[in-house]
Amino acid sequence: MIKSVGLSKIYRLLNHGPTILVSSSFNGKQNIMAAAWNMPLDFDPPKICVVIDKNTYTRELIEASGTFAINVPCVAQVDLVTKLGSYSGRELQGTDKFAENNLQTFAAKHIAAPLLAGCVAWLECKIIPEPHNQNTYDLFIAEVLAAYADERVFSDAHWHFEGHDELRTIHHVAGGAFFAAGAALTATL
Amino acid sequence: MIKSVGLSKIYRLLNHGPTILVSSSFNGKQNIMAAAWNMPLDFDPPKICVVIDKNTYTRELIEASGTFAINVPCVAQVDLVTKLGSYSGRELQGTDKFAENNLQTFAAKHIAAPLLAGCVAWLECKIIPEPHNQNTYDLFIAEVLAAYADERVFSDAHWHFEGHDELRTIHHVAGGAFFAAGAALTATL
Numbered sequence: 001m002i003k004s005v006g007l008s009k010i011y012r013l014l015n016h017g018p019t020i021l022v023s024s025s026f027n028g029k030q031n032i033m034a035a036a037w038n039m040p041l042d043f044d045p046p047k048i049c050v051v052i053d054k055n056t057y058t059r060e061l062i063e064a065s066g067t068f069a070i071n072v073p074c075v076a077q078v079d080l081v082t083k084l085g086s087y088s089g090r091e092l093q094g095t096d097k098f099a100e101n102n103l104q105t106f107a108a109k110h111i112a113a114p115l116l117a118g119c120v121a122w123l124e125c126k127i128i129p130e131p132h133n134q135n136t137y138d139l140f141i142a143e144v145l146a147a148y149a150d151e152r153v154f155s156d157a158h159w160h161f162e163g164h165d166e167l168r169t170i171h172h173v174a175g176g177a178f179f180a181a182g183a184a185l186t187a188t189l
Numbered sequence: 190m191i192k193s194v195g196l197s198k199i200y201r202l203l204n205h206g207p208t209i210l211v212s213s214s215f216n217g218k219q220n221i222m223a224a225a226w227n228m229p230l231d232f233d234p235p236k237i238c239v240v241i242d243k244n245t246y247t248r249e250l251i252e253a254s255g256t257f258a259i260n261v262p263c264v265a266q267v268d269l270v271t272k273l274g275s276y277s278g279r280e281l282q283g284t285d286k287f288a289e290n291n292l293q294t295f296a297a298k299h300i301a302a303p304l305l306a307g308c309v310a311w312l313e314c315k316i317i318p319e320p321h322n323q324n325t326y327d328l329f330i331a332e333v334l335a336a337y338a339d340e341r342v343f344s345d346a347h348w349h350f351e352g353h354d355e356l357r358t359i360h361h362v363a364g365g366a367f368f369a370a371g372a373a374l375t376a377t378l
Contacts, residue, residue, distance in 0.1 A: 012362055012363050015225050015226075015360075015361060015362050015363065016206060016208075016225075016360035016361060016362050016367075016368050017205060017206010017207060017208075017225075017228075017360050018206060019205075019206075036204050036205075036206075036228075036229075037204075037228045037229050037230065038228060039225075039226045039227060039228040039238065039240070040225075040226050040240075041226065041240060041326055041328065042326070047326070049228065049238060049328070051228070051229075051230060075372075075374065078374050078375075078376050079376050079377055079378060081376070082376030082378055083376075083378055086378070130322075132321070133322065137230055137231070137236070137330065139230065139238070139330075141326065141328075157363070158362065158363070158366065159362055159368070161368075165372075168371065170374065171204075171205035171206050171360070171370065172204060172205060173201055173204050173205050173347065173348055174201050174204065174346070174347070176375055176376035176378060177347065177373065177374070177375050177376075178205070178373070178374040178375070178376075179205050179348070179350075179370040179371055179372065179373060179374070180371040180372045180374055181360065181368040181371055182357065182368055182369040182370055182371020182372065183264075183354075183368065183369045183371065184366065184367070184368060185264065185267050185359065185366070185367040185368070185369055186267075186365055186366050186367070187267050187268050187270070187271035187272075187365035187366075187367075188268055189268060189271055189272055189275070189365065
């Protein structure tokens with residue numbers, strides 16, 4: 001079951017550094033790409049940062065729409081995430097990455113970007129326009145309007161992956177090499 | 190043994206989303222704090238982003254010096270990281286967090302901030318002044334001048350934690366709860 005995450009706890013979906021998929025939609029076109037460079041930026045209202053290269057098709061769609069979705073993928077999707085990060089949706093003629101990869105999606109509430117089924121969390125994001133950051137650093141700042149998580153692995157504002165190794169978040173290093181979120185540790189202070 | 194990391198590979202030290210310690214020094218004062226909100230921003234010259242709250246003592250020292258170090262801590266340091274993230278060095282009289290916690294450090298090459306022994310990677314950072322980002326979002330952009338890693342777990346530009354569980358990077362969720370970097374996964378494309 002997918003459940004809504006309270007605004008003040010949304011940062012916890014990204015706090016541990018997962019690689020994400022950014023989905024986008026504008027004027028009937030849609031795309032999805034991988035993005036390792038992301039982080040929370042504020043608690044409430046929740047804000048996030050993500051780096052989206054100038055050359056990407058995603059960049060074109062999110063600047064046109066002003067919105068995008070963050071999808072937090074999991075171990076079961078390592079090959080898919082790597083594939084989605086390895087080519088541009090702009091190259092596709094008469095189709096898109098969703099159709100080409102038989103991806104199941106569901107609708108967001110506040111934005112047009114589709115949410116990818118099989119992920120473990122989703123954030124609906126609205127860009128806070130910062131042209132200098134976007135143009136100089138490919139850096140986008142966005143407010144998170146709503147977020148959801150798979151309650152099998154995220155509930156009561158905490159991740160709990162025990163018994164669900166296929167649903168652990170994935171953390172990209174380079175070239176298709178990732179670490180899964182591993183042992184849970186709690187400081188004993 | 191600690192070895193230098195080539196400039197174009199430095200992003201890989203942060204790409205998988207570890208929580209970091211930010212160390213700083215100015216005019217004889219020094220401090221160290223935890224920061225989960227960080228990410229790579231560019232490859233070469235390498236740049237990074239980090240969020241440093243206005244109220245922190247670190248903020249005062251890094252704005253005065255224009256530099257800071259990122260220390261990438263590991264499983265063995267979970268309690269220390271949580272402690273260093275739980276109080277301000279500004280409260281201390283006649284001592285600092287390093288002395289109070291008996292921390293061993295070694296010198297950076299390009300900046301004054303001390304590097305914390307026992308971590309698994311270190312990045313020497315010089316702030317690229319962006320007053321709007323700093324004032325509005327507590328967001329700092331920095332160029333990385335040099336970086337080093339413990340070759341037991343990072344060499345040939347890749348992390349390899351097998352056999353060194355105590356040296357795995359740690360990824361904070363909230364309130365002293367972390368995940369260790371877990372199983373290594375490689376996409377089969």
